[in-house]
Structures are given as C-alpha cells and as structure tokens.
Amino acid sequence: MKRKQPKISSLGYALLGLLQPKPASGYDLRKIFSSTSMKTYSDSPGAIYPALRRLERQGLVRGTIEDGAGLRRRQVFRVTANGLAQLNSWITGPITPDDLIAREKEILLRFAFAEPAVGTTAALAFLKSLEKAAGEYLSELRQEFTIMNEQAPLSGRLAFQYGIRAYEALWHWTRDAIATYERVQKGGVS
Amino acid sequence: MKRKQPKISSLGYALLGLLQPKPASGYDLRKIFSSTSMKTYSDSPGAIYPALRRLERQGLVRGTIEDGAGLRRRQVFRVTANGLAQLNSWITGPITPDDLIAREKEILLRFAFAEPAVGTTAALAFLKSLEKAAGEYLSELRQEFTIMNEQAPLSGRLAFQYGIRAYEALWHWTRDAIATYERVQKGGVS
DNA sequence: TATGACATGTAATCTGTTACATGATTAG
DNA sequence: CTAATCATGTAACAGATTACATGTCATA
Numbered sequence: 109m110k111r112k113q114p115k116i117s118s119l120g121y122a123l124l125g126l127l128q129p130k131p132a133s134g135y136d137l138r139k140i141f142s143s144t145s146m147k148t149y150s151d152s153p154g155a156i157y158p159a160l161r162r163l164e165r166q167g168l169v170r171g172t173i174e175d176g177a178g179l180r181r182r183q184v185f186r187v188t189a190n191g192l193a194q195l196n197s198w199i200t201g202p203i204t205p206d207d208l209i210a211r212e213k214e215i216l217l218r219f220a221f222a223e224p225a226v227g228t229t230a231a232l233a234f235l236k237s238l239e240k241a242a243g244e245y246l247s248e249l250r251q252e253f254t255i256m257n258e259q260a261p262l263s264g265r266l267a268f269q270y271g272i273r274a275y276e277a278l279w280h281w282t283r284d285a286i287a288t289y290e291r292v293q294k295g296g297v298s
Numbered sequence: 299m300k301r302k303q304p305k306i307s308s309l310g311y312a313l314l315g316l317l318q319p320k321p322a323s324g325y326d327l328r329k330i331f332s333s334t335s336m337k338t339y340s341d342s343p344g345a346i347y348p349a350l351r352r353l354e355r356q357g358l359v360r361g362t363i364e365d366g367a368g369l370r371r372r373q374v375f376r377v378t379a380n381g382l383a384q385l386n387s388w389i390t391g392p393i394t395p396d397d398l399i400a401r402e403k404e405i406l407l408r409f410a411f412a413e414p415a416v417g418t419t420a421a422l423a424f425l426k427s428l429e430k431a432a433g434e435y436l437s438e439l440r441q442e443f444t445i446m447n448e449q450a451p452l453s454g455r456l457a458f459q460y461g462i463r464a465y466e467a468l469w470h471w472t473r474d475a476i477a478t479y480e481r482v483q484k485g486g487v488s
Numbered sequence: 489t490a491t492g493a494c495a496t497g498t499a500a501t502c503t504g505t506t507a508c509a510t511g512a513t514t515a516g
Numbered sequence: 517c518t519a520a521t522c523a524t525g526t527a528a529c530a531g532a533t534t535a536c537a538t539g540t541c542a543t544a
Contacts, residue, residue, distance in 0.1 A: 117503065135523050145442060145461060148399055155504050157525060162503095181512080182523070209338060216457045223453035231453050252335060263421050266478065267410035270471045271335060277467040281460045288456065307531065325495050345532055347497055352531095371540080372495070 114166065116194065118214045119159050122149045124187055124195045125221035127169060131186040134160055148213055160185060168194055196226050199234070203241045212278075232289045239282040246275045304356065306384065308404045309349050312339045314377060314385045315411035317359060321376040324350055338403055350375060358384055386416050389424070393431045402468075422479045429472040436465045 116124075126137055134157050141151040150156070163169045168191030171183045187195070199218045207215055215238065222231040249272050256268065306314075316327055324347050331341040340346070353359045358381030361373045377385070389408045397405055405428065412421040439462050446458065 115502090119504085133523075134525090138523095144446070145399070145439060145458075150504065152505060153523090153525070154506070154527090158503080209335070216460055220454045220457035223451045228452075249335060256334070261413045262418075262478070262482065263413035264410045266471075266475045267406045268335075270406055270468070270475075273467050273471050274464060277463050278460070281456075281463050285456045285460075288452070292452065305530085309531085323495075324497090328495090340532070342533060343495090343497070344499090344534070348531080 116163070116166075116168075116198070117159065118211070118217065119150055119155060120163055120168075121195065121198055121214070122146070122217055123156070123159055123163060123185075124168060124191055125217065125225070127185055127187045128192065128195060128221065129224055131184050133182050133184050135182075137185075149217070163191065167191070192225070195221065199226055200230055203234075203237050205241065205245060208241055208245050208275075228289060228293060232286065232293070235282050235286045235289065239279065239286065242275055242279040242282060246272070246279060249275060306353070306356075306358075306388070307349065308401070308407065309339050309345060310353055310358075311385065311388055311404070312336065312407055313346070313349055313353060313375075314358060314381055315407065315415070317375055317377045318382065318385060318411065319414055321374050323372050323374050325372075327375075339407070353381065357381070382415070385411065389416055390420055393424075393427050395431065395435060398431055398435050398465075418479060418483060422476065422483070425472050425476045425479065429469065429476065432465055432469040432472060436462070436469060439465060 122141075123137060126132065126140060132140075134153070137160075138151060138153060138156050141147050141149060141156070160169065160171070164171055164185075168188060169185045170188055171185045174182045174184055199222050203215065219231065219234055219238070222234055249268075253265075253268055253272060256265075260268070312331075313327060316322065316330060322330075324343075327350075328341060328343060328346050331337050331339065331346070350359065350361070354361055354375070357378060359375045360378055361375045364372045364374055389412050393405065409421065409424055409428070412424055439458075443455075443458055443462060446455075450458070
C-alpha cells in the first residue's frame with residue numbers, strides 16, 4: 109500500500125522546515141537563505157522555485173496567490189498535513205553512518221527543526237542517537253589514522269587530524285546539548 | 299591569450315591530487331575512495347570514470363592502457379604537466395568566504411595535497427590564510443547568533459551553536475597546524 | 489565449467505548553478 | 517518618468533546518483 113515517494117532533497121526539507129512554523133513566499137524563503145548562514149543550502153532562485161514546485165507536485169506544500177487590492181502577485185506556500193508528516197519522519201528517522209559521512213549538514217538541519225516539529229522528547233532522542241553514531245564513527249576514524257599515519261605527507265596527516273577534530277567537536281556538542289535538554293525538561297521551562 | 303578552462307569539480311581535483319604522487323587506474327582510485335574516509339568525495343564508478351575522461355579531454359591527465367602479456371585491460375592515468383599546473387594553482391589560490399561556507403571539504407583537500415605539490419612554505423602560507431578567513435567568518439557567525447538568539451526555538455539555537463563550534467575547531471586546528479609546520483621548518487626535519 | 493571478484497564502463501534521471509527574462513511597484 | 521528593487525520565474529548546462537551492462541581472470 110505504501111506508494112514509493114520520490115525523494116526529497118536537502119533543500120526541499122529545508123524549505124519544508126522553514127514553512128512549517130510560518131507560511132512564506134519563495135522570495136521570503138530566498139531572503140532567509142541568503143541573509144543567514146542557511147545559505148549553505150543554496151540561495152539561488154533557480155534552485156528554490158523549482159524545489160517549491162516539486163514539493164507542490166508531491167502535495168507537501170500548497171501555494172496560494174495572495175491577491176489583496178493592488179498587491180503584486182505573491183504566492184504564499186503552506187505545509188500540508190502530508191508535508192508535515194514527511195518532515196516528521198525525516199527528522200525522526202534513524203541516523204545512518206552515511207548520513208554522518210556525506211550529509212552532516214542535513215543532520216543538523218533535522219535537529220534544528222526537531223523541537224517545533226516533533227517536540228523536546230524526540231529532539232532529545234535524536235541527540236542521543238547522534239551521540240552514539242558520532243562516537244562510533246570517531247573510533248573508526250582514529251583507527252584509520254593510526255594505519256595511514258606513517259606513509260602520508262605531513263599536510264595529509266594534519267588534514268586527517270582535522271577530520272577527527274571536527275567529529276570530536278560534533279560529539280562534544282551532542283553531549284552539551286543533551287545536558288541542556290535534560291536541564292530544560294527537569295526545570296520545566298519550555 | 300588565456301583560454302577559459304572549463305571548471306574542474308572537487309572530485310576532479312581529488313583525482314588529480316591522488317594521481318600526482320603515483321599513477322593509478324580508475325579502479326585503484328575508486329578503492330582509495332571507498333576504503334578510506336575520502337569516500338566523502340563520491341565513490342561511485344558513475345562519477346569517477348566520467349570525471350577521469352573529462353580530465354583527459356582537458357589534457358590534465360593521460361591514460362595509457364597497460365598491455366603486458368595476459369593482463370586484463372587496465373588503464374593507468376598520469377597527471378600531465380598541465381594537470382600539475384592546474385592542481386598547483388587550485389591549491390595556492392585565495393581562500394574566499396564562499397569556499398569556507400560552501401566548500402569546506404574542498405579546502406581541506408587542497409591542504410592535504412599541498413605539501414607534496416607545492417612545498418612546505420606554500421602549505422604554511424595556506425594555513426595562515428585559512429586561519430584569517432576562519433577567524434573572520436567566526437566573528438560574523440557569533441554576531442549573527444546574538445541577533446537570532448531570542449526568537450528561535452532551543453533546537454535551532456543549539457544547531458547554530460554547533461555551527462560556531464565547528465568553525466572554532468577549524469580555527470584552533472589551523473593554529474596547531476601552523477605551530478607544527480613552523481617547528482618542522484626550524485627543526486629542519488623534512 | 490561455473491562462480492565470484494576484478495575492472496571498466498553507460499544510460500536515465502535528478503538536482504543545482506549560472507545567467508538571463510519579465511512585469512509590477514516605489515523612490516527620486 | 518525613469519531607475520531601482522521587488523518578486524517571480526525559465527533555459528542551458530554540468531555533475532552526481534543509481535542501476536545496470538560487459539568482459540576477464542582465478543579458483544573450486
């Protein structure tokens with residue numbers, strides 16, 4: 109019974125996540141991207157407008173043309189129930205090793221949208237799963253490092269060490285974020 | 299007089315960099331990618347073989363078919379003089395803010411290949427330039443954080459903090475790497 | 489002699505980038 | 517009234533992913 113949904117790109121999810129709390133036009137979205145560090149997820153109209161239309165074709169957002177008196181044509185998009193479901197399953201899905209290696213930014217995007225979309229408990233679960241995955245990948249990297257160490261040039265070894273440090277930073281951050289969330293849950297501050 | 303070269307992708311440069319110390323076949327290269335953390339730069343034959351052919355068309359590598367008695371067909375690629383020049387100018391080119399935001403992995407790739415390709419002095423210069431760029435971007439991010447802080451949900455704020463920490467890790471790493479290189483240069487160890 | 493790993497590739501499809509095009513509205 | 521900016525898009529192209537196709541050699 110499950111129809112195989114065509115895949116949604118990172119950009120698509122970024123758009124869904126931004127539209128979820130507040131409907132917006134393509135132009136609004138573009139401005140959010142280009143004016144903040146979200147520009148990592150593309151900020152060109154040639155990516156955003158087609159992505160919005162794809163989401164619309166899949167029934168995940170619905171665009172309505174605002175036609176108040178004398179307004180320029182401005183199409184405002186809203187997330188549909190279906191779109192919200194997709195967003196939630198994307199956020200709560202498992203964190204694969206491949207996510208960690210090839211789609212780190214997408215992981216952070218998932219977490220950034222987690223709380224408003226799926227609540228603090230799910231956000232905390234996400235962090236714990238991420239901590240585990242990052243820890244495991246870290247020990248793989250460290251092992252790989254001891255193997256490659258001697259034959260590579262110094263700059264190569266240093267570059268590899270940066271890779272390790274980056275995942276250490278991720279791991280430490282998950283620990284701190286978990287602590288923060290647990291404090292919030294105990295303290296009862298929303 | 300300067301003919302506008304078609305652009306080379308990250309993967310293209312990764313291949314050039316790997317071929318520079320030692321000629322290899324497409325399959326060898328694929329194995330390097332898939333067996334190490336270089337798999338971040340794609341590991342599928344559908345990316346690597348076409349990329350090699352593009353490089354060949356541009357005269358940056360040359361493939362020769364090894365036909366020793368009874369061998370399977372195996373095409374070994376070597377970097378040409380032109381290819382080496384391209385690699386060097388890619389490595390030594392300026393580090394733009396855009397590189398830092400959208401192509402961080404490519405920056406590390408440039409550095410990883412720096413020492414064998416352009417020597418320790420250039421590698422050190424690269425690090426210093428990177429330290430500066432990272433420091434500047436960091437203060438931008440910190441500023442953006444104080445602005446966005448209050449209105450965003452906790453998970454959004456935490457995700458942003460991770461972004462800051464990641465660039466802090468990069469910055470700290472450049473400082474350590476610079477220190478390492480300076481020690482090596484003084485100490486005279488190759 | 490059949491199986492599996494080696495080695496190389498191609499085709500379809502999707503997405504993003506770049507660069508341009510269009511009209512509507514506001515500021516000077 | 518004209519320039520800029522708002523808001524929306526399209527077309528051409530490059531590159532990557534996925535999935536498949538092909539042939540060769542070693543070994544059981």
